[in-house]
Amino acid sequence: MQVEVNGVKHDIALHGIQTHIIDFTLSRMTKGKVSLFQDLSNDPDLFKGDSSIDYQFEIYRMIKKELSNDWSQFKPKTNIFWIHYLLDKFIFHVSYKYKRSKLHSNSLKLLKTLHRTVLNYDSCLNFYTSSSLFKNE
Known part of the structure; x- marks a missing residue:
């Protein structure tokens, strides 16, 4: 699969x-100037x-803190939290077999x-472009 990151194809x-x-x-999404989101502050x-039963509950608390409980905003760090969650599941x-x-x-x-x-990074883009794990050298 080919992707473009900062104008460079990988x-x-x-x-x-x-x-x-x-x-x-x-989830939340933005198209143009319109953002759709579920206001989780109401739940x-x-x-x-x-979180000892499922780490996702801790992820929600981490996201709540990162967003200051304002679910309308996008902060790329929240994607890093979900990457950490998936890695936890895989490990x-x-x-x-x-x-x-x-x-x-x-x-x-x-x-x-x-x-x-992964939690040391501010975004998936920063993780991909900065981590030595993704260098093709």
Whole structure:
């Protein structure tokens, strides 16, 4: 797949992986000057969930803090929080078939490195352009 980042084209190998967004319920989007969002400040119970059961409840609290509970605004750091959530799921909650393979070991090591470092970035763009993990050298 080819993507353009800051005017530079990059080829990204997908290795046959496909993703699908399946739920937009709590998402926000902007087209032109119009933003559509769910005002989560009206749902205080969402922020009371037990993060030991699912880390997503902590993610919602982190986002609430980042946005100062103003859900109309876009802050790219919130996408970083969701990347961290996905990495957490891949590392600690997915059952893998070939756990003893070198490929699995190397891949898990990379996921753990990403998990440790991703929260240091302010946006996915900053993460992609600044992290040494994405350099093709």
